[in-house]
Amino acid sequence: MAKITFDGIEVDVPDGTTILNAARTIGGGIVPPAMCYYTPLKGSGGKCRACLVRVAAGSAKDPRPMPKLVASCVTPVQDGMVVENTTSEQVLNVRKGIVEMLLINHPLDCPVCDQAGECDLQNFAFEHGVSTTRYEEERRTFEKIDIGPLIQLHMTRCILCYRCVYTADQLTEKRVHGVLGRGDAAEIGTYIENIIDNEFSGNVIDVCPVGALTDKTFRFKQRVWFTKPVNAHRQCENPKCCGKVVLWYKGKDVLRVTARKDQYGEVKEWICNTCRFDKKETADWTLEGPAHIDRSSVISANHYELPVLNAQVIADLPESSLRDLEQNPPMRLGN
Amino acid sequence: MGRKLLTEHINVEGIDTFEVYRKHGGYRSVEKALKTMTPDEVVEEVKKSGLRGRGGAGFPTGMKWSFLAKPEGVPRYLVCNADESEPGTFKDRQLMSKLPHLLVEGMITSSYALGANTSYIYIRGELLYVLRILEKAIAEAYANGFLGKNILGSGYDLDLYVHPGGGAYICGEETALLESLEGKRGNPRNKPPFPAVQGLYARPTVVNNVESIAAVPVIVNDGGDEYAKIGVGRSTGTKLISACGHLNKPGIYEIELGVPVEEFIYSDEYCGGIWKGRDLKAVVAGGSSVPILPKELILKTAAGEPRLMTYESLSDGGFVTGTMLGSGGFIAMDETTCIVRNTWNFSRFYHHESCGQCSPCREGTGWLEKILHRLEHGHGNERDIDVLASVAKQIEGNTICPLGEAAAWPVSAAIRHFRDEFEWHVRYPQEATRPGAVFPGKAVLA
Numbered sequence: 001m002a003k004i005t006f007d008g009i010e011v012d013v014p015d016g017t018t019i020l021n022a023a024r025t026i027g028g029g030i031v032p033p034a035m036c037y038y039t040p041l042k043g044s045g046g047k048c049r050a051c052l053v054r055v056a057a058g059s060a061k062d063p064r065p066m067p068k069l070v071a072s073c074v075t076p077v078q079d080g081m082v083v084e085n086t087t088s089e090q091v092l093n094v095r096k097g098i099v100e101m102l103l104i105n106h107p108l109d110c111p112v113c114d115q116a117g118e119c120d121l122q123n124f125a126f127e128h129g130v131s132t133t134r135y136e137e138e139r140r141t142f143e144k145i146d147i148g149p150l151i152q153l154h155m156t157r158c159i160l161c162y163r164c165v166y167t168a169d170q171l172t173e174k175r176v177h178g179v180l181g182r183g184d185a186a187e188i189g190t191y192i193e194n195i196i197d198n199e200f201s202g203n204v205i206d207v208c209p210v211g212a213l214t215d216k217t218f219r220f221k222q223r224v225w226f227t228k229p230v231n232a233h234r235q236c237e238n239p240k241c242c243g244k245v246v247l248w249y250k251g252k253d254v255l256r257v258t259a260r261k262d263q264y265g266e267v268k269e270w271i272c273n274t275c276r277f278d279k280k281e282t283a284d285w286t287l288e289g290p291a292h293i294d295r296s297s298v299i300s301a302n303h304y305e306l307p308v309l310n311a312q313v314i315a316d317l318p319e320s321s322l323r324d325l326e327q328n329p330p331m332r333l334g335n
Numbered sequence: 336m337g338r339k340l341l342t343e344h345i346n347v348e349g350i351d352t353f354e355v356y357r358k359h360g361g362y363r364s365v366e367k368a369l370k371t372m373t374p375d376e377v378v379e380e381v382k383k384s385g386l387r388g389r390g391g392a393g394f395p396t397g398m399k400w401s402f403l404a405k406p407e408g409v410p411r412y413l414v415c416n417a418d419e420s421e422p423g424t425f426k427d428r429q430l431m432s433k434l435p436h437l438l439v440e441g442m443i444t445s446s447y448a449l450g451a452n453t454s455y456i457y458i459r460g461e462l463l464y465v466l467r468i469l470e471k472a473i474a475e476a477y478a479n480g481f482l483g484k485n486i487l488g489s490g491y492d493l494d495l496y497v498h499p500g501g502g503a504y505i506c507g508e509e510t511a512l513l514e515s516l517e518g519k520r521g522n523p524r525n526k527p528p529f530p531a532v533q534g535l536y537a538r539p540t541v542v543n544n545v546e547s548i549a550a551v552p553v554i555v556n557d558g559g560d561e562y563a564k565i566g567v568g569r570s571t572g573t574k575l576i577s578a579c580g581h582l583n584k585p586g587i588y589e590i591e592l593g594v595p596v597e598e599f600i601y602s603d604e605y606c607g608g609i610w611k612g613r614d615l616k617a618v619v620a621g622g623s624s625v626p627i628l629p630k631e632l633i634l635k636t637a638a639g640e641p642r643l644m645t646y647e648s649l650s651d652g653g654f655v656t657g658t659m660l661g662s663g664g665f666i667a668m669d670e671t672t673c674i675v676r677n678t679w680n681f682s683r684f685y686h687h688e689s690c691g692q693c694s695p696c697r698e699g700t701g702w703l704e705k706i707l708h709r710l711e712h713g714h715g716n717e718r719d720i721d722v723l724a725s726v727a728k729q730i731e732g733n734t735i736c737p738l739g740e741a742a743a744w745p746v747s748a749a750i751r752h753f754r755d756e757f758e759w760h761v762r763y764p765q766e767a768t769r770p771g772a773v774f775p776g777k778a779v780l781a
Contacts (some may be wrong), residue, residue: 160691
């Protein structure tokens with residue numbers, strides 16, 4: 001066991017735990033954001049640099065601070081380590097810089113993007129970024145590519161987290177896609193646009209933190225915050241598939257099926273393409289009840305909690321909306 | 336004239352063949368090490384010599400060797416980094432193509448010291464002709480019993496392979512090199528674990544530059560103490576400097592560390608001064624990634640001491656008024672050079688070579704290049720210079736590997752020392768972008 005101090009909170013974790021996972025055992029607002037790290041995927045992490053933290057003391061044996069900020073998702077803890085995340089001005093400033101870097105080539109087409117509302121980049125930028133940009137140059141763009149009949153790759157939105165590459169590598173038998181090219185011209189690709197043909201390929205959609213990989217059976221059907229997530233399961237014929245999913249309803253229709261995710265947006269158990277793409281009738285499933293959506297998602301705001309409204313905004317609302325508000329008073333900020 | 340330890344016989348006819356090389360004292364270090372020394376004694380000699388890594392970072396080689404983990408029953412590897420691709424650096428190419436046996440000899444002695452039974456030379460893909468030269472040398476070494484099973488009857492086995500890269504700058508970073516050598520995409524790894532613990536095929540590995548390995552035979556032959564007598568302070572031995580740019584005599588010079596920079600540039604023994612009788616404007620002293628310094632600061636430190644060609648003297652003053660010896664790629668620029676254009680050129684290189692794995696470098700290098708491109712082509716605005724400096728700062732220190740820093744340092748340093756010239760490009764774009772335009776000096780901005 002190793003005892004570490006994270007933002008002034010002491011916690012005991014097993015040896016070999018990463019700083020990020022140690023912080024997650026504490027939970028709450030001090031957990032560093034992670035855009036590329038994904039617990040179920042071996043080798044992921046270290047790439048987006050969103051989770052950089054300052055190590056103020058390396059260990060009890062060698063209490064010198066580490067010279068550079070370290071990626072908390074891949075750096076193992078040492079006994080006596082002191083880590084600063086939200087308590088370090090430097091870390092917060094660097095994180096602002098990371099948001100800026102991730103956004104300069106991102107199209108910011110959230111209004112037409114299917115991922116909007118459940119997008120890690122949106123949340124990350126909203127929580128840690130600045131609201132303006134200094135970038136005046138042209139953004140890099142790519143053509144959209146269909147990888148198979150069910151998945152579309154929109155490389156322009158990609159932040160090259162490599163999650164889908166690890167997913168395809170580790171869930172499927174043959175290596176189906178990887179990264180081509182270098183630098184900001186690097187792209188996720190299949191060899192000469194080969195179709196990704198594998199019964200677990202749909203999971204790349206779930207692991208994508210942005211809207212780069214989208215479900216073609218759901219594209220442009222509905223904004224996610226207008227759909228209701230419901231936990232369900234079925235006895236799947238595929239022995240590797242857990243059959244435990246979230247159904248996203250609009251009215252009586254199941255618009256899409258996804259795997260279940262934990263509070264950090266990580267898939268708990270993988271599901272097969274049959275469950276994901278073919279079983280879109282309520283009759284296919286045993287319903288369990290509403291799925292709880294954690295984190296700062298607009299989805300949860302709409303269905304399971306009272307909306308949080310800013311007092312300044314209320315003054316500008318039209319009269320009809322104000323009447324609604326009187327009948328259903330919202331939770332107000334600051335009290 | 337300084338002593339030449341590595342390149343003494345470089346111009347001997349046929350030195351690239353085994354017979355001639357052997358006649359000039361070649362492979363003596365292998366005989367000495369394998370027959371009279373234990374591996375630890377070789378490591379000890381290298382430690383005593385004070386040899387510092389010649390690839391750029393200048394980390395003591397002996398210390399690096401002693402960090403190598405040595406678990407029982409697990410193979411260890413020595414990998415020679417011959418992926419020389421830093422702009423301005425071209426020493427290893429020359430050393431390998433003229434003296435291939437020196438590298439092979441160094442590899443054998445070093446592998447023996449580290450207990451490696453398989454070693455690799457990872458060579459830059461563009462240097463295919465050098466690869467052929469090296470392979471021929473290795474074949475000759477095998478034929479003469481210096482490689483293979485039971486070398487010189489000592490019971491020590493070694494296989495040596497040359498592996499070409501695909502020509503990516505990033506594969507010169509040691510962990511990216513190992514990934515590439517394993518047949519994967521050349522992306523740098525997150526550290527820890529360091530290669531000394533988990534390197535090639537997750538085994539303990541040492542990665543050394545060509546020139547560092549080539550210095551090992553000399554150290555073993557003459558003894559570490561003898562080697563340490565050359566040079567100044569902690570900068571011991573000789574160093575190959577690839578001098579290029581606006582010099583009368585560009586080329587590769589083996590210097591004893593400690594030669595004054597002024598002497599190196601102006602004396603006839605070395606570069607012979609600036610071409611066409613012009614004045615020196617700036618120097619990039621250690622390959623394109625180290626900070627550029629203006630004439631006043633490269634010849635003398637901020638304290639007024641003469642600057643020497645040593646690791647310590649060149650980095651005197653930190654990055655505010657100093658630079659680094661780096662890989663020894665010495666680029667001199669005369670008074671007509673446009674610093675903005677030069678910085679843009681460097682940035683273009685790093686933008687092209689960034690692997691795209693981590694976000695600050697992938698996005699930042701492109702951003703830097705685009706702003707510098709605009710400035711150089713007369714479309715800059717007042718804000719750009721500050722944005723440049725700030726973007727460079729956002730990259731620096733926040734990336735997986737040092738390529739981020741290598742991209743950021745030249746930009747930060749150019750703005751630090753030549754801000755007036757950047758402002759001239761913003762305020763007088765028409766004059767500044769005229770072909771052959773020369774910055775007339777600070778007065779023009781008044």
